[in-house]
Amino acid sequence: MAWLRKAFYLAAALLLLALGLWLVIVNDQSVVLNLAVFETPPLNAGFVVLLGFALGAVVGILVGLNLFTVFRLNSRVFWLKRELKQLQDDLQERRNQS
Numbered sequence: 001m002a003w004l005r006k007a008f009y010l011a012a013a014l015l016l017l018a019l020g021l022w023l024v025i026v027n028d029q030s031v032v033l034n035l036a037v038f039e040t041p042p043l044n045a046g047f048v049v050l051l052g053f054a055l056g057a058v059v060g061i062l063v064g065l066n067l068f069t070v071f072r073l074n075s076r077v078f079w080l081k082r083e084l085k086q087l088q089d090d091l092q093e094r095r096n097q098s
Contacts, residue, residue, distance in 0.1 A: 020050050
């Protein structure tokens with residue numbers, strides 16, 4: 001069953017690669033981007049779209065991983081505070097009993 005999953009992922013990767021290549025070939029118009037600080041030389045429009053998608057995906061993954069870490073740590077802090085409160089209550093009860 002693992003080989004089927006690997007074959008599916010390989011086929012999906014090849015399909016995405018082919019679609020990206022098709023995007024670059026079909027959109028062969030030249031565009032110049034004015035990026036506030038500098039202006040790019042003429043670039044293939046398909047390449048600009050593909051590059052923008054790739055950069056957005058990488059930034060999204062990095063931000064997503066960072067947010068996931070923050071949420072996980074916040075959850076850990078919540079449970080540790082709850083455990084601390086319980087231990088403090090237990091300690092207070094033992095002091096009152098003696």
